[in-house]
Amino acid sequence: MFVNQFLFLGAILFCIGVYGVVARKNAVLMLMSIEIILNSVNINLLTFALRNSSTDGHVFALYIIAVAAAEVGVGLGLVLLVYRNKKTISIDDLSEMRG
């Protein structure tokens, strides 16, 4: 088992995802970056589950996949709502309230 390599992959994906959320201004790209973080979590969980030969990690990963789908459903709905009202999906244009 190449445990280290898989954990390394998970860590790299996590960093890419965090960078994406912080740097991107497009709401859909931010959602995709969040999905990348969730996938890095799943890789981590499966690696640890195989290393420790327990099934808890598999179950956790399945829950994350299901909940992430619900989350993105709501997220895309919200982005669509903003697009209908403002004709833009840039986070920077959402600045009516300040202070």
Place this chain on the structure above:
Amino acid sequence: MQNLSVLAAQWVAPSVDYHGLAPELVVAGGLCLVLILDLFIDDRKKWLLSVISSFTLLAAMIPVLTLALSDVQVRSMFDGRYVVDNFSLVMKGVFLLSGYVVVLLSSSHVEEGEYWRGEYWFLLLSSLLGMLMMTSSRDLVSIFVALEFLSIPAYMLAAWRKRDTKSNEAGVKYFMLGVFASAVMLYGMSLLYGVTNSTLLVDVASQVTGTGEFSAVHALAVVFVVVGFAFKVSAVPFHTWAPDTYEGAPAPVTAFLSVASKAAGFVALVVLIYTAFPLAHDIWQPFFWGLSALTMTVGNVLALKQHNIVRMIAYSSISQGGFVLMPLAVAGMSGSANSALRSVVLYMIIYAATNLGVFAVILAVSRKTRSGEISSFGGLFSYAPALGVLMTLFMASLAGIPPLGGWIAKFVAFQSLLSSQSSWAYGLALIGAVNSVIAFGYYGNVMREIWMRPVPDGDITQIKIPGSLTLALGITSVATLVFGIFPAIGLHFADLAEIAGALSR
């Protein structure tokens, strides 16, 4: 795969304690009823849905009371992954009652708005169901599922006014930061699972030890998980969503988010640090110290310069969150663990009563003034003396003036800090004391508007308060007064020996 099939052969159906699950089952039944009825009943009869929602929440209080009176102290289900103990029962009661008050606050607001009424009640009840689950979850997976269960409907509630761009903005900001925070928290949980080989909090606790073998991965895991919930309780520097979301969301939803959703975050934090990381206090104590000091100070300073009343309450609720976090900075010391738990629970109960009262007054006044400015409260006492007195009462309670509820909450928090007898705790208590004085600046400003300023535009027509709002005002003001004058009542509920399953220290 072989591993899985071996385990499948050993599987036996878990025994379910239906009495212990009854509050959740009642709310789940109620929300299904609301969702189905919404499809079939006539538009003019939609007010029935608010009645059903409020009765669902009151009906769910019945099993909470019977569970509290029953002889079984701790009901543990699914190998200790779902536990009904005194802590979870008290918090279930807080969530159900504050949910009931939010229903009272919303009913007239929702009826008059010509919006999606049925969906509103459905989302509110599902979010509350998630909170009930959060109080009993003692496993990383069920904490995660409960967190998403309470958050996802809350994102939709914040964006509930579909045509209003402010409400859209509120929803999107809340969603983006909330989902990002839960993703970071999940990464921490995956590391926690990796180093402890279990998702059950009690097993995690026995693996995460403060003695000797404490690796960087342990520290990273604990900090990431705590950061995820710091977003939920809007602790500085993870608070940036809160003012915008509170201002843009419909006012009853803001009341719900600032009270129930915040309390759910604190419940999760308390469960995690008492059952999962009790021995890792070297990591989280300094972290909570910094978080609490920053949250109190930044929230207060920014609240001072606000003109919009809801935005001011948003910053005030951030700084109140700092006071709740304060005793957690000493919760790892053996002498003050119990008093810290008591202080957090008591603060949440009293803060819920007072803050819901503030929103009830804001909703009542904005029915006439149609304005969110603090100056719209000018001369309130001259034309609506009852509302003026009640708002003064709630503001004084938030500021911590005796003999009101907020005073006893702050007193117990400071008592818990000082009982730990460490110089760090004394420092934090000093910062807290300075902040309580600063906070009087903006709470006092609202009182000055009510009592001393002239009425804007000289418009002194009476405010018509609907019955549900009057009931909400009555419940919250009586609770604020009673907790302050008879502190023993609040302390009776908050005096929990410990959370079931926590390692004895």
